[in-house]
Amino acid sequence: MTVVLAVDDDPAILRTLRINLRARDYEVETAGDGRSALQAVEDRVPDVILLDLGLPDLSGVAVIRRVRATSRVPIVVLSARHESDDKVEALDAGADDYVTKPFGMEELLARVRAAVRRGGLAEVPASAVTIGRLVLDPDDGTATRDGAEIHLTPTEWRIVSTLLRRSGRLVRQAELLREVWGPAYEKETHYLRVYMAQIRRKLEDDAANPQHFVTEPGLGYRFVP
Known part of the structure; x- marks a missing residue:
């Protein structure tokens, strides 16, 4: 079931979105x-976000930028602001579409369907990687050695998947922290030391002399196939 996160400070709009989307078999979360x-979004990445720009704490543009630091989830802006500058700023920040209020429900639903289709195309599954007896499959989130499953926590998998997607390339510490934990954690390098040690214990033949999840001292980490 497609999950929609609707974000608006107007309870009436959230109620309208909830009723209409659920009637069409969407699962709806609100904020x-x-x-x-x-x-x-941190708890559960939705399939699409419907986002008002005029929120009481953070601006909608700030929300877009922070979501975009870690996710490509489609974002459709719903806003009463008609000025082109607001639209350009939201799109430049990473929004996928912009719908002005008041909006027609059928048009909005068409925009949601289009955004979900684009999001599905953007998520290209990563290929499984085989290293000797070890098989890592980011697509279905499994790691096996000689056919026996190795349990990785969700955070460990996010680190492994990020490194696999950039196979052979240096991933700097700040980039890895930003992708896995978010932009507020770019200086928390001790997180990486702890988690990389756990990953090596589980996936390397010799955790003390890793051959595949390699540290580039002072810079970051690299996956070596």
């Missing part, structure tokens, strides 16, 4: 401010 929206 009344920017911080609640960001927490909702």
